[in-house]
Amino acid sequence: PAAAGSEGRESARVLAYTLHRWSSFSSTYLPENILVDKPNDQSSRWSSESNYPPQYLILKLERPSVVQSITFGKYEKTHVCNLKKFKVFGGMNEENMTDLLSSGLKNDYNKETFTLKHKIDEQMFPCRFIKIGKSVIVFLHFLVFLSLILSYREQEAIRLCLKHFRQHNYTEAFESLQKKTKIALEHPMLTDLHEKLVLKGDFNACEELIEKAVNDGLFNQYISQQEYKPRWGQIIPKSTKGDGEDSRPGMRGGHQMVIDVQTETVYLFGGWDGTQDLADFWAYSVKENQWTCISRDTEKENGPTARSCHKMCIDIQRRQIYTLGRYLDSSVRNSKSLKSDFYRYDIDTNTWMLLSEDTAADGGPKLVFDHQMCMDSEKHMIYTFGGRILTCNGSVDDSRASEPQFSGLFAFDCQCRIWKLLREDSCNAGPEDVQSRIGHCMLFHSKNRCLYMFGGQRSKTYLNDFFSYDVDSDHVDIISDGTKKDSGMVPMTGFTQRATIDPELNEIHVLSGLSKDKEKREENVRNSFWIYDIVRNSWSCVYKNDQAAKENSNKSLQEEEPCPRFAHQLVYDELHKVHYLFGGNPGKPCSPKMRLDDFWSLKLCRPSKEYLLRHCKYLIRKHRFEEKAQTDPLSALKYLQNDLFVTVDHSDPEETKEFQLLASALFKSGSDLTTLGFSDVDHVYAQRTQLFDTLVNFFPDNMTPPKGNLVELITL
DSSP states (O other): OOGGGGGGGGGGOOOOEEEEEOOOOBBOOGGGGGSSSOTTTTTTTTOOSOOSSSSSEEEEEEEEEEEEEEEEEOSOOOTTTBBBBBEEEEEESSSSOOOEEEEOOSSSSSSSSEEOOOTTTEOOOEEEEEEEEEEOEEEEOOOEEEEEEEEHHHHHHHHHHHHHHTTTTTTHHHHHHHHHOOSSOOHHHHHHHIIIIIIIHHHHHHHHHHHHHHHTTHHHHHHHHHHOOEEEOOOOBBTTTTTTTGGGGOOOOOOOEEEETTTTTEEEEEEEOOEEEEEEEEEETTTEEEEEEHHHHHHGTOHHHHBOOEEEEEEEEEEEEEEEEOOOOGGGTTTTOOOEEEEEEEOOOOHHHEEEEEOOTTTTTTTTEEEEEEEEETTTEEEOOEEEEOTTTTTOOTTTTTTTOOEEEEEETTTTTTTEEEOOOOSSSSSOOOOOOOOBBEETTTTEEEEEEOEEEEEEEOOOEEEETTTTTTTTEEEEEEEEEOOOOOOOTTEEEEEETTTTTTTTEEEEEEOSSSSGOOOOOOEEEEETTTTTTEEEEEEOOSSGGGSSHHHHHHHOOOOOOOOOOEEEEEETEEEEEEEEEEEOOTTTTEEEEEEEEEEEEEOHHHHHHHHHHHHHHHHHHHHHHHHHHHHHHIIIIIIOOOOOOOTSSSHHHHHHGGGGGOOGGGGGGOOOOOSSSSSHHHHHHHHHHHHHTTTTTGGSSOOOOOOGGGGO
């Protein structure tokens, strides 16, 4: 097969590899069978011995290569055991691999070639190890890899030379090498920027070009690569005169919240105030900064009884809220109270409807608490998973009665009002099995139509696995089995986790707080906030703040962020990119009945396009001022006071201080100027080149010159 033509003079070749590791093999179907192509020999294949995941082969390439495609050979006749579904991963080491392909083989005798992902952000990356994995028994015949062999390294070496020649203004050498190789140093837009800035000093044109780049979204990649900075803000809602404390929800834990992102309204229902379950129902308007009590007692309005540890989900399209499950103390459990009722609230008509007196009798889950529930508005479906099933203690003469029972994965068709059991609770580690739990996270990605499930607890075991469930294909994909040690770069188990999802950004957000387990609570407990990048399959910790250290200091410091807690609620407005947190249990041993009623917003901030545009204009004008200061100090002073002044954020102490120090440039002589290591070009050219290199950093990697420098490759 031909390699992709977009890379210039690239060609393809077959790669040599050896078998490095494998999960298992059966009888005579050895892994080394895949090294030879024998389509007429049915025994010339590898077969895994076990039917349980993960089953895999890891191949080691002879040398690091940019791997463009993979070809699977097959037996000359159709075979039921051809690899129906598989995944290919690659990387420079076994511990850190990138997902290159998810696909399957047709059940025929033709070889199949698949293109592998070989670029990240338009930059090719090499692999030394290739892992082929699947969670069912697999049979692999002959494997061939194709690589891009131009010399990606040769191309980069030429670009480094071009960059070096231009930095030193070796114009003839630069033009000659570019003409001979036909290799571009950068995107034409950046060549234009270099000409306007470095060669002509047309600073106004440079600003216009940067402004166009920002408006065209060319700085978005740079913004997406910057670390988030969390910004908590305590919300003090407006109160109606005379209402006092009744104008907002009181202290509670185990309540539920959902958010209507279209109207920017947070809905809160129920909870436990430390002594009793609650049945009040509230709406908070972000725009009005005000709580409204929809109902003091929903039971009186044909709605659900007081409850906690239930779950809610919202159908934003139809403006309806569903609630299911609750916790019941063992003293009040009986055959009647253990029925699992299921309610729907219509926002526009302000009415409750009982959909089911007992979902178990309708083919749905039994009465559960600490489960998870998600809404698929597009298909009008609800998914519920996990939670502990409430039982009458001692009512059944069964050794299993004392053991906790957990609910499986169910789907509810809102249109037909039909429940379907998708997965029973299973302790087996089969490829499509799911292990039920409580206190876990489950999120629905409305674009790729998958449920993401992770964490939680089963009896006294804290689970650290992470898997997805494709609701359309009924397929479970193990993202992490929880056994791999990731050097602490995953959220810790055993702590209360609240998670949200942003389908547009392909991110899962996790706030990790306090453990419910008294024995696991530490004196020095911390809040931490994690982000999982779905595309890159990687976790990152945005922050870990030590709240305990602040408790002895003044109160204003303590109120910079919420204290660690459990039984709280967190919702996310993916349109406006804001989280909202309310209440919970701070886990104070001296005050076991204490609950919280504080309300917080959380914004994850990165530099905005407007900030970067202003910053780039500041850099350009600062340089322009410094050039003017050498030739016309009076004109430079006016430029400093007017044109440069307006690009400075005077509320930022660091920017203000830097701006104030710029005036010293008016008094520097030519001999005071620092050299930049470009001894063969004049100072102005060198300074402009340095500014160009700074501005280039904001553009996508596929547009820019190589990052390195030729002289840095020389070892002394």
